[in-house]
Amino acid sequence: MATALPSDESALLMALKEGDEAAFMSLVADCGPGMLRLARAHVSSDAVAEEVVQEAWVGILRGIDRFEGRSALKTWMFRIVANTAKTRGVRESRSVPFSAGDEDAPAVEPDRFRGPEDRYTGGWRSFPEPFPEQRLADAETRDVALTAIAALPGRQREVITVRDIEGFSAEETCNALGLTETNQRVLLHRARSRVRSALEHHFDAAGGR
Amino acid sequence: MTCKELVELVTDYLEGRLPDSQVEEFDEHLTLCEGCVTYIDQIRATIDLVGSVSEDNLPPGAADALLAEFRDWKLARG
Numbered sequence: 001m002a003t004a005l006p007s008d009e010s011a012l013l014m015a016l017k018e019g020d021e022a023a024f025m026s027l028v029a030d031c032g033p034g035m036l037r038l039a040r041a042h043v044s045s046d047a048v049a050e051e052v053v054q055e056a057w058v059g060i061l062r063g064i065d066r067f068e069g070r071s072a073l074k075t076w077m078f079r080i081v082a083n084t085a086k087t088r089g090v091r092e093s094r095s096v097p098f099s100a101g102d103e104d105a106p107a108v109e110p111d112r113f114r115g116p117e118d119r120y121t122g123g124w125r126s127f128p129e130p131f132p133e134q135r136l137a138d139a140e141t142r143d144v145a146l147t148a149i150a151a152l153p154g155r156q157r158e159v160i161t162v163r164d165i166e167g168f169s170a171e172e173t174c175n176a177l178g179l180t181e182t183n184q185r186v187l188l189h190r191a192r193s194r195v196r197s198a199l200e201h202h203f204d205a206a207g208g209r
Numbered sequence: 210m211t212c213k214e215l216v217e218l219v220t221d222y223l224e225g226r227l228p229d230s231q232v233e234e235f236d237e238h239l240t241l242c243e244g245c246v247t248y249i250d251q252i253r254a255t256i257d258l259v260g261s262v263s264e265d266n267l268p269p270g271a272a273d274a275l276l277a278e279f280r281d282w283k284l285a286r287g
């Protein structure tokens with residue numbers, strides 16, 4: 001997150017309102033990739049996500065003079081992106097089939113646990129294996145995680161992107177995405193569970209047991 | 210608390226949103242169950258891994274297009 005400008009949001013906001021180009025480009029560099037990721041959670045392609053973000057920027061610039069800074073600038077900006085993406089996503093879904101996947105799946109497949117006939121009902125049949133530490137930073141591992149995120153249902157993908165990739169707090173995430181705290185947490189839970197599961201399958205398959 | 214129940218509560222736990230009584234049960238379960246300790250480690254590793262994602266480049270041309278947008282906006286507002 002390289003910038004020559006003050007990271008203080010109110011200074012940034014003032015600079016933007018004064019038409020400071022360096023401030024604007026710094027904001028674009030800082031937030032642009034995250035905005036793209038968020039848009040991509042709701043639309044069918046990278047190209048459409050780029051259009052959504054361009055559209056969102058138009059909305060942001062239109063609104064910036066009236067923006068009073070009562071909520072954080074970035075939260076407000078991401079909210080505009082989320083709303084723009086959702087509208088576009090809805091319009092798209094009329095022509096693009098959208099598979100929600102199993103939105104309500106449990107965190108871990110039920111057959112990983114002992115059944116009611118077993119003395120230790122609900123216990124692991126066999127313990128999960130720790131992820132191999134030396135492989136966590138591999139590009140391949142990262143790809144597995146990214147693929148898993150890309151395969152998530154839109155709202156789960158949205159939340160894990162804003163919380164865990166962009167690093168927004170729970171409250172900021174709720175404000176940006178228009179979610180209740182509980183709703184946000186449930187979506188985050190499901191998203192993380194799926195990504196963990198994908199990583200586990202990857203390591204099991206690759207490492208052999 | 211069973212392992213099957215615990216894995217559904219992990220996010221609430223990490224978010225500090227589990228009621229105190231459940232936190233006690235949760236922690237007690239962890240002292241007895243290596244499987245669940247490993248599971249939580251996996252979740253933490255997942256979060257860290259996801260957090261390290263950074264394809265932090267804009268598509269080519271995007272920055273220029275936005276700067277043009279910004280200049281148009283400045284002109285339009287006078």
